Amino acid sequence: MGLSLQTYPTASEAQSALAASNVRYMGGGTLVVRAANEGDLSFSTIVRTTDPALSEIETSEAGVRIGASATMGMVLAHPQLSYLAPAARAVGGPAVRNMATVGGNLFAPAPYGDFTVALLALEANVSVAGSGEMALETFLQEREGLDPSALVTAVSFAPPPDSFRFLKISRVHPKGAAVLTIATDIREETGSIARARIALGCMADRAIRARRAEAALVGRPRTQEGIAPALAAALEGIDPPTDAIASAWYRREVLPVHLGRLLLG
Amino acid sequence: MAKIPVQFTLNGSERAEFVESGTTLLAALRDKMGDTSPKGGCHQGTCGACTVMVDGELRLSCLTMAETCNGAHIRTTAGLANGEVLHPLQRAFENGFAAQCGFCTPGMIMAAAALLERNPNPSRDDVVEAISGNICRCTGYEPIIQAVLSAARANSTSAA
Amino acid sequence: MKLSKKYFADERDDDLVEIGQPRPRSDIRGHVTGRTAYFADRTFPGLLHLKMVRSPHHHARIRSIDTSEAEKHPGVARVITAKDVPQNLYTILILIQVGPEDEHVLAEDKVRWKGEAVVAVLAETARAAEEAAAKVKVDYEVLDPVLSIEDALKPDAPIVNEHHGRNYYLYDSGECRKVLFGDVEEGFAQADHILEETYRSSPIEHAPLETSGCIVAPEANGRFTCYTNTQAMFFTLDNASIILQMPGHKLHMVGGTVGGGFGGKVDVTVEPIAILAAKLTGRPVSFIYSREEEMQVSSPRAAEKIVIKDGVMKDGRIVARQVTAYVDAGAYSRHSPYGAQKAAAHFPGPYTIPNVAIDSYCVYTNRTPSSAMRGFGVTIGDFALEVQTDKLARLIGMDPLEFRFINAYRDGDMKAHRQPTEGAALIECMQEASVIADWPVDERFMKMSSRGRED
């Protein structure tokens, strides 16, 4: 059978090619080429596109749009996206960051996909060629059920004020797979929390929102006592994986500790 | 199986070969072009031994399809020295006993070279970050970090 | 690094010319320029790739193996099963009379660990070999596995390896290698305190950057050149010669710089089957472990369980030490009977203890066979011994470093395995550590010497 690579100049041509069987779409190659190297026989054709539109990053006060083919390295180098730098830097080492794409990260299973955790806290939308735009949270839930030819073209979100925080806990530094990842966007008004967005990595098989914890923060002061109910609520509904990095037990035990430190830090 | 032409500049020389579609850059360099300086340590993107530069950017050649590099400028550790004159990093690794088995060394040096090209005066943390995608099982990293810092100092001294 | 010349200066000739000089490494220029030649840095026209079909079960009987579909797959040159291997039953240390032969190059009747080699597929490309390997059908009857040292030693435990007939290695001393010195029960009887503790470890992978592998080229004169990263050239040659029933002069092993070993390249697991493949196909063959195989299939450092019972006096003297050590060999011996024996010789550690009893077991389970790894037989034992030693010191309320001085062996002391101590230097290491770590100890310890006792 062998393996073949098909390169298309436009996203729409690539999308058409995805309709065939045994095809996998390649962003930066960190997931797909690895799978091929490891003898994954579930695909024999790799499709990619060189469409420059997919690598564009547009920023304005109203919104940010990052093409799916933009790499972590491009995000890191972008002067208007410095708040995302910790999340982009959390992905692999420098060489991987020059390859790993924003679009590919949406498909990375736990304990990977750190950048997606950040996007989830920013309530990003995902543009899918053919299907239009959908909330990232919905996309993550429905990812496997999408049409095989669905092609992610971009993510977009409103830039946060100076309220965005990102924390990755790993065993190995500075590059290590996550024990857990937390991204928060907490906005306060007159001494209490007015709006809270919390996304968690490694608390399920993919990034999830901690909606109960978010609700438990609103109206509360950002103090040890104020956040205590939220820390307890963060444990509701999670189903952390057990992998070589950490067990489900451990991830559950330390989530409130790290979330608390991030919220109060 | 149809063969695909690949053509790029490797360490300053124009190279062209036919490879099977789906061949990685690592395989093309090693098996077709005789440059065995990039090493296949994992073929998963987790060890960094195959690190090369493509158009000035660090890449893992084991996860890069050769045909995506058409027209690119590729640099490997084999091309770092200028004849017998070693690159400052190579000198620093020699003087600092920063290699044992040597299998990680070419990839490690490429990662360090990419750092020094962007940041001639790196801090220790910068060096740590720059080599973080490259595994070494022998040295415990410290001699490597010291060698990179020393190469940077040697560079800035010679520039001054 | 500080080279501390003040210790033992009278025992040394420090006026040497080449010795003691920091000469540059002869291989360093090759390393930094990427020109050092490792075994895989060669290309061979017509190279075949070997992919191994491995057991998905811990323990299973093989009912049948059907390779017909794999053989028909495009690009496949040959499929190899146990019946193709001239002397399929082997054990590596048979060369130094450590038997019995207990392992198959390719599984015959049973598989005894998850990952065991069953069928080798040779194809024009790695991908074709993968595709064909997926078409090999092995019909398994899954058997109860033995997954722990404790389960292995239960009287009704399933037998892991019939070539041993029991789930432990039988030494000439019986079910374990024993060391007996003094009277350990008498020692416990006189002790002020007794402490019994259990220590455990998990298997550890060598994780060299270069995975285990070889490339074999058939030569025109009927010989086979095997480019390999083995840690032991003749070990590999001689074992390959036995397995292949091929005179040694037909074999030519070529090594070079190895991309890290740490003990992981002492097992002879890739060369014999690759040489056989080259012989059967008449073509060069590459068999290089994938990273996953290196991590999960190549033999790790053994998991161990070590029980230490000590009798200690209030004044700090350890008067009795009983150690029961279990080395988990996994399904086959490889180097583990040797490792367990080395452990027996190493206990009770670098201390002079008048009453010692050691039992060191090599146990078989349906686990990945363990083997050599940097310090095996000692490394985990040292963890157990030195944590235990710390506990003893705290038990009697003594500084842990001073406690070690009291018990440290010195020249002339009789060790438990009945060799007099020579060339000891533990005390001086601790004296230097006391200084550089700013961990002061009583003056009398700083005056001690490994070269003898004061009284």
Next chain:
Amino acid sequence: MALRRGRGVAAVNYPTGMNLGGDPTQALVHSTPTGSFMVTLSSVDLGQGLRTVIAQICAETMGVPTESVTIDTADTDTGPHCMGTFASRGTHRVGNAVVQAAREARQVMLEVAAEELEVDPADLETDGQGNIRVKGASNLNISIFDTALAAHFKQGRSISGRGMFLVPRSYPETETGAMKPSTCYAHACTVAEVEVDDETGEVSVLSVKNVFEIGRALNPKMVEQQLIGGSWMGISHALYETTEPYYPNRTQGPRDYNAYLMPGPGDLAETEIAVLERPSGDGPFGAKGPGEMCANPQIPAVANAIFDAVGVRVDTLPITPERVLRALKEMEAAGAG
């Protein structure tokens, strides 16, 4: 939250060479016509620098500069038998074989030179720079270059030597275990300092101060690099490494370097190394084998430091944050109950 510090000590010894001996190595040394020297072996260099230290051993024994010695090894068509590179045996066993071979070659070299100079070989010495001279009369001399030429083309002699080193095999006595496991032992003492996060169980090794006694540092820089790397591996064994994190369930077994955990360049302990030299009775120039020993004492030292910091014992390797946290919670529960 509290970051709590503690320190621990451990002291160890380690046997050089295969346990119970019986592990031979052979070496051949010969000169080229122009006075370079070839050492022929089948030993393997794994990266520890065997070739360099063997060249130094040969050079010291022959009385020639290290750069004039070439090591031809790891080829079974040319090199005589070596048991292999493992069990901290390379420098000791291979080195001894090379010393013997080089002594024999040196003797021939001096005999050839003596004939050229018309003196007694016993009156000759080497200057380490490539010359042979009469003791006390340095104007009476001949270069090794000319000596080798004379041997080859005039005297018809081979400046060569054979070396063999074998520690006789010891067989343990079955009842008592009386045996001779090794002829010499290296020693070490490590003091580790750690910081433990008592809410997460995370352990950082702040420093390790290692003292190693290795017989003789034949090449101090290569010794240093091996000891630094070994110290790192010891810490890695203590806290990180396992192929079976949740045995017997194998599904989470690491398949790559992301999942097989080892300290990264951002996790390094401040590492100090001191080396002591008590020459071994039977090692080449007193050398022992430091290769394996150097990764051992850090493991218990770190474990003991963790206890010193937070008062819990984790007696199972690796000492993961999970195991530390479980132990802390058990201690807390026991204290509360």
